[in-house]
Every structure is written in C-alpha cells, then in structure tokens.
Amino acid sequence: MELEEQNVMKAQDDLHRIFTNGYFVVIRVRSSEELFVGQIMELDLDGGTLTIGRWGELKGLEIEDILSMEVPGHE
DSSP states (O other): OOOOHHHHHHHHHHHHHHHHHTTTEEEETTOSSSSSEEEEEEEEEEEEEEEHHHHHEEEEEEEGGGEEEHHHHHH
C-alpha cells in the first residue's frame, strides 16, 4: 500500500473516531490560514467531505483539503 493511500486512510479513521465521539476539533486547511474549530456534524467518507458546526453556522470541507486536525486535550 502506498504511503499517500495509508495517510488518507489514517485521516479517514481519525475523522470517523472524532465524529463518533463528538469531540470539538481544530482543523487547518491547506490553502488557507483560517482555523475551523467546532464539532463535526456530518461525515461523508465516500463523498470526501465533512460538515463542521462552528459559531452557529455550518461549513463544508473537502477531506483532501485538510492539512491537519487535532482534538484539544486528546492524543
């Protein structure tokens, strides 16, 4: 299995774990300095998108555009 494919699968596993546990998550996007902080509201691994709820609004993100994600206070 190629390294890039392994990285994508790990990212999808991490997203699924974060989504199912309802954690707040901090997401950095590749082409932006903006941080997205909120809860993942909807996760579509087949379509490659997630919806994050932040400050009372919903924002759709492409999974492939995610540079990093972390759950504050969790490994």
